[in-house]
Amino acid sequence: MASSVETMEFQAETRQLLRLVIHSIYSNKDIFLRELISNASDALDKLRLESLTDSGLSGLDTSDLHIALEVDKEARTLTVRDNGIGMSRDDLVELIGTIAKSGTADLLAKIKDSQDAATAENLIGQFGVGFYSAFMVADTVTVRTRRAGTDSGTQWESDGEGAYTLRPVEDLPVGTSVTLHLKPVDSEDGLADYLSESKIRQIVKQYSDFIRWPIRMAAERTDAEGATTREVDTLNSMKALWARPRAEVAESEYHEFYQQISHDWQPPAETIHMRAEGTFEYEALLFVPSQAPFDLFSRETRGGVQLYVKRVFIMDDCEALMPDYLRFVKGVVDAHDLSLNVSREILQHDRQIRGVRRRLVKKVLGAVKDMQAKDAERYAKVWAQFGRALKEGLIEDPDNTETLLELVSAASTHDPEKTTTLREYVERMKDGQDAIYYLTGETRAMVENSPHMEAFTAKGYEVLILTDPVDEVWVDRVPAFDGHRFQSIAKGQVDLGGSTEGDEEKDAEKARHEQDFAALLPWLTTALSEQVKEVRLSSRLTTSAACIVGDAHDVTPTLEKMYRAMGQELPPVKRILELNPAHPLITALRTAHEADANDPALAETAELVYGSALLAEGGELPDPARFTRLLTERLTRAL
Known part of the structure; x- marks a missing residue:
């Protein structure tokens, strides 16, 4: 085997792209660790799979697959190490040495055409070059790796400027280590102390807590007598409830997780656990709260659920996955086939994401409808808290109008103590009545005492009493329910027809x-x-x-x-x-x-x-x- 070091030049366009990645693309530098941990997790997944299908790897020990984070404060290095599948020399050249080799020129052209860093960052997500975010915080990156089933390893190293080096390395364990020679801490450039145990723990907790493999780090501990010892801690919980079959998850675990993501100490009114398989796989764990947050109708309130990709946290409040009228729904969606760097802009235009959104909406509305049929008391409480928001869907979501109309519950003149569904109203309509009568107003008392009610009360016609501001809009947008049009008793001519004696x-x-x-x-x-x-x-x-x-x-x-x-x-x-x-x-x-x-x-x-x-x-x-x-x-x- 040759022992000489190979130096390979990046292509000119690749160097330009690297500079953009390092200096101006990413606004949140913390995500470098998310990217490296995710790559390590993928390597562990691949080793587990190949050890089951490749007879040449059947003897490999996979009993303790994990990711290790190692800090050397004197050398100012942070290493992310895994004992996964590893890479060969050719793998290094293909996967790391050439950035987005199939589309570098196209990507570079789009970035040059973009007007700001945020747009450029969105584009980066389409080409999977997250590994190079490491150069935001490191002067030099060293990768040492050995592929499972081979006898020797390779070292790749670069300062991210114009070239990288490759050299063979003997006696490497199977797996990959990525060592970052960190830049000095600089608050103006957003460079935190990435050698700090608390900072590392915070990043792992935020982005990688649910990775299926343990993420370990040695930490110093001082006892009561002042003696210092080093203990290895597991930093992530690995408790991705959504990835487990529902039968294996206790209600207390669901409630604990709901409290963690919502900061609501009341148990949820409904838990929705689903898995979709096929061309686009994902898991979702959604919750309908039992109580509305105080800012549900604030203009600043952002809706949407958390988005994960292969258990790696991507973003809070992913609006592309949940419409605004369901902004009260909490939970996570874990997609299997999205880029880690996926952005809000990309999500909004992604056909698969739009399909996921449609299925999530139907699942949530279906759960509320089942609640209405099976547990009227619980449904009444949910409608009292979120009915006003759900009615916004009658304006925003024409695809689900019929389902939403079935859910509508409103006060009426039929019973001063209870609300009624539209289905119940229609079942009580008088012979010959073809319209659903309603009156809007600020309060129930104001509506009930309105002069417009007099003839309807005298003749025993039921009138819906609508007092939410959104009622003024949706009743004009929705043409009918079950073939019966909505008719305001304060508009147009009133004809309480029907042939009676004395006409x-x-x-x-x-x-x-x-x-x-x-x-x-x-x-x-x-x-x-x-x-x-x-x-x-x-x-x-x-x-x-x-x-x-x-x-x-x-x-x-x-x-x-x-x-x-x-x-x-x-x-x-x-x-x-x-x-x-x-x-x-x-x-x-x-x-x-x-x-x-x-x-x-x-x-x-x-x-x-x-x-x-x-x-x-x-x-x-x-x-x-x-x-x-x-x-x-x-x-x-x-x-």
Whole structure:
């Protein structure tokens, strides 16, 4: 065997790429250790597999496969060592000596076209060159390795600038050691003390805690008498619950893990443990909390679950895996076939990740639906905590509209103590009723006391009471449930049809009212033209004098406020004033108008009727001071 050292030059484009990797690509330098530990874990996996399939390796001892971290503070070196499959000389040249050999030029061109380091870092993730992140913290990197089944090893060494050296080494154990000759600590460059035991432990805990192989490190311990000893500690827990069959995991273990990732000391309402096999393999362990976090509806709140690749932590709050309306779901997804350096931008455009997201969403919604069917009390608690967020899905996720509608639980006039599902509402609908009636408002009391409710209450029609801000939006976006359209009782004309005795008499009465009020209605429309677009007789009032309604497709006042609060100005929407022709105040107004249509008091009365109707629905008066003055004067004259 030749004993001379070989010096090999990097290609020009590879040198440029190396400089980018070392000096400007990675924003978080801690990940170098994640990358090296992950490579070591892969080597151990390969040795375990090949020892089972290659008869030439059958005698190899695989009883204590592990990763060792070794610190030499005097020499300022950190070594990551494994007793895995190892590499031959040719492996070194192919896997390490040539960076992304199949796409270096393409990668370099894309990086040059990018405008910032963050974009460049995203591109790096597509080409698997994470090993070279070691040069961010090291002046020189030395790799010593021997492949299983061979008699001699090889040393690879480089300063990451223009060349690397290769030389044969005798008497190496099977496996690989990567030694980093560390740069000085520099807070300005983000170079921490990577010889510090606490720093190493922190990185391993954050990124590599669930690696299946033990990660060991010798640490100094001082006893009570001042004597110093060295003990070997295992730094990682290796407890990747998601990789174990559900039957082998105790509920207490699930709860402990949930507390660890969520910092919520209440047990979760639901645990979802799943494994997907096939062209894209992954495991997922998801939790539906039992209590909403205080910041669930804060703009700064980020949703998403943790992403791992082969048990290596990649990122918190991976939004590409979970839609915003399920931001309360906690847990992990461990993918088998993604790059360790995968970025948020890449994930958002990855077809496989989009497929995983679809399956995760269906699994979560399916779990909540099963809860609804099997444990109504637990479901009611979950809906009370997260229903408002789930209803956002009716706006954001058209693919799951039907499932989400089945989950909707709302207050209604049917039972003041309980909520109802849409399915239960439909089962109670009256013969001939084709719409699901609802009314939105700020509080249940305000909705129940609304004048719009009067005819529905009198005729026994059930009305959904919707008081969440999101209700104003989704009921307009969702066309129907089970073939029944959603109908606001505060919009359009109300037809509580159905043929009943006395219809001819009612029709005659309606015609008589229209004739009696033929002169008043256009006059009122003109008098209140700045506030309303029409004044008409009402079929929805039984006790109140008047109410305000919108046309079928008008934006509601509450939704208008929401848009304005978000900085989106809408053109003013004029609504319709409806009058109860049987109310004494309205009949008196008609009589006064017939007596003297020019009486100034009539216009003031019209203002008071409109203002009272606006207040009755919880609206805001355009001129509260004027309304109060007019009302006070009328009350004074009445006394």
